[in-house]
Amino acid sequence: MWYRFNRDDLRIIAHYLGLLMMTFGAIMAVPLAVSIIYAEWAVTSHYIFGMGVALLLGTLLRLAKIEPQSIKAKHAIAITGMIWIVGAILAAVPLYLSGHYANFLDAIFEGVSGLTATGLSLAQDVDHMSMADNMWRFTMQFVGGQGVVVVALSLGIFTRTGNKLYTSEAREESVVPNVKKTARFILQFSTAAVIIGTIVSTIILVFIGVEPLRGFFHGLWITIGAYDTGGFAPVSLSLIPYHSWPLEIVAMIFMMLGAISFAVIAQVHKGNWREFVRDIEVRTLALWTIGMVVVFVAALAAGNFLTEYSGLLRRGIFTIISATTNTGFQVLTNTQITALLPSGALLLLVVSMAIGGSSASTAGGIKALRVGLVFKGIGLHVRRILQPRSAQVTSYYNHIGRHQLTPELLSAALIIAALYVISYVLGILVGIAYGYEALHATFESISAASNVGLSSGIVQVGMPVPLEIFYMLQMWFGRLEFITLLALFAGLFASLLPKRKPKTSSRSTLGNLLGTKEHHTKEHNKKGSVGARAVVLLAAIVAATLAFAPLASASPEPDSLLTPLSGSVPLSGISDTVPQKEVTVTELTGATEGYEDSLVVFEGEVVGDRINADKDHVWITLSDGNNAITVLLPREFEELIQHYGSYAYEGTHLRIVGEFSLACSQHQGANDVHAASVVAVIDPGHARESQPNLALIAGGVALIAAAVGLFALYGYLSRKRR
Numbered sequence: 001m002w003y004r005f006n007r008d009d010l011r012i013i014a015h016y017l018g019l020l021m022m023t024f025g026a027i028m029a030v031p032l033a034v035s036i037i038y039a040e041w042a043v044t045s046h047y048i049f050g051m052g053v054a055l056l057l058g059t060l061l062r063l064a065k066i067e068p069q070s071i072k073a074k075h076a077i078a079i080t081g082m083i084w085i086v087g088a089i090l091a092a093v094p095l096y097l098s099g100h101y102a103n104f105l106d107a108i109f110e111g112v113s114g115l116t117a118t119g120l121s122l123a124q125d126v127d128h129m130s131m132a133d134n135m136w137r138f139t140m141q142f143v144g145g146q147g148v149v150v151v152a153l154s155l156g157i158f159t160r161t162g163n164k165l166y167t168s169e170a171r172e173e174s175v176v177p178n179v180k181k182t183a184r185f186i187l188q189f190s191t192a193a194v195i196i197g198t199i200v201s202t203i204i205l206v207f208i209g210v211e212p213l214r215g216f217f218h219g220l221w222i223t224i225g226a227y228d229t230g231g232f233a234p235v236s237l238s239l240i241p242y243h244s245w246p247l248e249i250v251a252m253i254f255m256m257l258g259a260i261s262f263a264v265i266a267q268v269h270k271g272n273w274r275e276f277v278r279d280i281e282v283r284t285l286a287l288w289t290i291g292m293v294v295v296f297v298a299a300l301a302a303g304n305f306l307t308e309y310s311g312l313l314r315r316g317i318f319t320i321i322s323a324t325t326n327t328g329f330q331v332l333t334n335t336q337i338t339a340l341l342p343s344g345a346l347l348l349l350v351v352s353m354a355i356g357g358s359s360a361s362t363a364g365g366i367k368a369l370r371v372g373l374v375f376k377g378i379g380l381h382v383r384r385i386l387q388p389r390s391a392q393v394t395s396y397y398n399h400i401g402r403h404q405l406t407p408e409l410l411s412a413a414l415i416i417a418a419l420y421v422i423s424y425v426l427g428i429l430v431g432i433a434y435g436y437e438a439l440h441a442t443f444e445s446i447s448a449a450s451n452v453g454l455s456s457g458i459v460q461v462g463m464p465v466p467l468e469i470f471y472m473l474q475m476w477f478g479r480l481e482f483i484t485l486l487a488l489f490a491g492l493f494a495s496l497l498p499k500r501k502p503k504t505s506s507r508s509t510l511g512n513l514l515g516t517k518e519h520h521t522k523e524h525n526k527k528g529s530v531g532a533r534a535v536v537l538l539a540a541i542v543a544a545t546l547a548f549a550p551l552a553s554a555s556p557e558p559d560s561l562l563t564p565l566s567g568s569v570p571l572s573g574i575s576d577t578v579p580q581k582e583v584t585v586t587e588l589t590g591a592t593e594g595y596e597d598s599l600v601v602f603e604g605e606v607v608g609d610r611i612n613a614d615k616d617h618v619w620i621t622l623s624d625g626n627n628a629i630t631v632l633l634p635r636e637f638e639e640l641i642q643h644y645g646s647y648a649y650e651g652t653h654l655r656i657v658g659e660f661s662l663a664c665s666q667h668q669g670a671n672d673v674h675a676a677s678v679v680a681v682i683d684p685g686h687a688r689e690s691q692p693n694l695a696l697i698a699g700g701v702a703l704i705a706a707a708v709g710l711f712a713l714y715g716y717l718s719r720k721r722r
Helices: 007-027 029-037 041-062 073-097 104-115 131-146 148-154 162-168 179-207 212-227 245-258 262-269 273-278 280-301 309-324 334-340 343-355 368-386 407-433 438-449 465-479 483-496 506-514 527-546 585-589 635-640 694-720
Strands: 396-398 402-404 580-582 599-614 617-623 628-634 653-664 670-683
Touching: 007 029, 007 041, 007 073, 007 148, 029 041, 029 131, 041 073, 041 131, 041 694, 073 104, 073 131, 073 148, 073 465, 073 483, 104 131, 104 465, 131 148, 131 179, 131 212, 148 179, 179 212, 179 245, 179 262, 212 245, 245 309, 262 273, 273 280, 280 309, 280 343, 280 368, 309 343, 334 343, 334 438, 334 653, 343 438, 368 396, 368 407, 407 438, 407 465, 438 465, 585 599, 585 628, 599 628, 599 670, 617 635, 628 635, 628 653, 635 670
Parallel strands: 580 599, 628 670
Antiparallel strands: 396 402, 599 617, 599 653, 617 628, 653 670
16 A cells, blocks of 8 residues: 555654755855856845745744754655755745746746756846856756755755655665765865866866956856756856857766766775776766767768868867766757767757766766666566576676675666656657657757757747647656656546555555565565556656647747847948858747858947957957847957946847858858948947845845744744754
């Protein structure tokens, strides 16, 4: 019989869920501090209010149980499963107030994507996003990459009941025997890695022309995005606008580091390199990555895109490693990925995203360990067929020690892999039902469920709401590897049914559900039933989503994020004998033909940073509010740019004529424009004022004061009951 939640269970769950919500409120102090540093006073108001909401709701839930009992497995399932979505809702409060999201649901989507370290985004006009809001997005990815429970354990929360919470967060291996020390090691190692990556990235960014303080934050965020395989970027074009191969190499190193199991890293930290080399997951991941790089580059070489060897190596290797590690950073535009890549190369990207990195790492997907075990199982089965029936054929593998491959262990690996595949297929069906092409729907579904972040263009502002919700579910389920959430929903459903006489103990049933101890064979005996229930549950979810689908509708067009530019002047100073095409930035970024090597005229706002190209040129980014493109600008025109668009400034609006390239042979396949001239300065730009919202500040302070009062009340009641 399935376990049930009684009233006392709900109170215990509410208490510990409240503690985690209070932790979220406290972590908002990080972006709050950044907003003060940059004098982003309006944003300061948002985070004061957001902290107040999180702290008040957390303290209220904590009062549900003054003297909580020890956490049981069913409590751990509920707390771990719910905090990822509750945390996303709390995180969405300041994000929605920023004005960069069309509605609160889009802000929640961003919160889910951030905490699950996915990287899919519905943020509008990222190039004008405040430093504080960007800090919050990457703080979410850092917390989610390590795990919400891991961060809480390392901070001293759940000191007596951490084991069950740790294993319910899709982590089956302890780095050291003590779970609290394991969590602390993970956080300490991750912090050290981020510090090192930030230092190196900042040096590179400052060298190529980024202002030092801005370079520090961008270096920090790029390192977090790489190491936590999250994929958020501080600018709209991911890593493309930096035009820096050293930065891309650093990002690849940290992407690969983030995809390695923390347990294996701990062995290296102890000096046990032999364990690292022998590990089945390390070997599988290494062989898989090398094989995919070779085949992907070969597939690119066979096509008409990226024909130069430098472009093949630079952009091809980066793209496949970004997909294999489930990071989602891009050095190719969405149009280049979905329209210009050969079909075979695109298929390889999809397969790479599906497999993912290591277990107990920051990466998502099916995981290399399960792939390695499945191939071990295939080899074992073949050997048994070839041997006499009387022979006892066994197989062993190395993964934090030497272990025998048992049928139960292989079954557990296959069940999780099957759940991922089922999720992929259901996501594909939902995407197709909304009128998207099958390949694009496949790409997006696997990207969401494997927590990758690469997009074929389906995830955009104005996408169908049911599809948006389904992708959130995929990110949520995929991050926790299905079993925890399936157990949670099964428990909630069973709680609503009439009571029946139990046939098995709650403890054994939960053990079968969680499947947290890979090397205890008894825990896996009943996982077949879990897989069957998983199919039914996921099918019910997709059926509910499809009920809203306009089956005959086409893919929606993205809404305009900013009003069109105005005040342009007639084209002058360019020879009338040279054919010129009047286009928009959006038309250029979506073009696959018609503009290649043509002289185009377009206008946009200069956003982001000026990047040094060579002694005669700089790189700038021009945006029309919907899309952006990088432009190689002669230095003689650089003085015309008075402001670079950001949260603090409206950038200079330029009208430019130049040669457009789908895949520039001079710059390793970059999608860019080589400017011949600046035709006109449409608007020099100006500083933006940031005024605090006094009402939000007052409301936030009131909420924080109420939370402090409730916290004191809890302390008083707790002491009184002793």
